[in-house]
Amino acid sequence: MAEVHIKNATKSFGDHAAVNGLDLHIADGEFVVLLGPTGAGKTTTLRLIAGLERPDTGTIEIGGHNATTLSPAERDTAFVFQQYSLYPHLSVFDNLAFPLRSPARKMPEDQIRRRVEEVAKMVRIHHKLANRSTKLSGGEMQRVAIGRALVRKPSIYLMDEPL
Known part of the structure; x- marks a missing residue:
């Protein structure tokens, strides 16, 4: 931090x-x-x-x-917004991987997979990785949004009413 x-x-x-x-x-x-x-x-x-x-x-x-x-x-901050801000056309896996695929922070795909799976287990959505974000409950969408911030390991986490 x-x-x-x-x-x-x-x-x-x-x-x-x-x-x-x-x-x-x-x-x-x-x-x-x-x-x-x-x-x-x-x-x-x-x-x-x-x-x-x-x-x-x-x-x-x-x-x-x-x-x-x-x-x-x-x-180098990660922001979790009150309105989740998930990409509806992407799977949970790809929503979590999105910040790691940024041109500014691009990681090899094998490292992305390991980090996404680790964070998905941490926030208890690993069984939903193949689902589209539109097929999730409100609580699951919150966990994906929080996971997307956690996956990056930024220097600061900012959360605007994420719960």
Whole structure:
């Protein structure tokens, strides 16, 4: 895992400040949960860390490096979204393997198979690897989405209400 340091981050959407002057330090290996009511800025904070949004002011450091202007691909984060975001035309195996086949991280197929099978067993969906994601229950879809994040072994896991 990597240390995350958010310094005086602000992000507004029109006249609404979703995040206002946030200072947050997350130590390497630390598990942090953001709690608050709807509209408190939890998802926006995760999106700022992932690079899906850029702060209007402030900085975001990941692993001791300024990541404020880095693209999401350059940040080595995995994001599990609230709405699973599975590829409906792919099997469970291929949904899990998808991040490992990225041109930025391409792995040999034998290593992909081993890693996918290992993670599928961990999240208890190994018996569903041949199924299309459209043939899964809601709980199974959640486990595939979580497994897709775990399979990569990123420096940071971000999860937006995955359970």
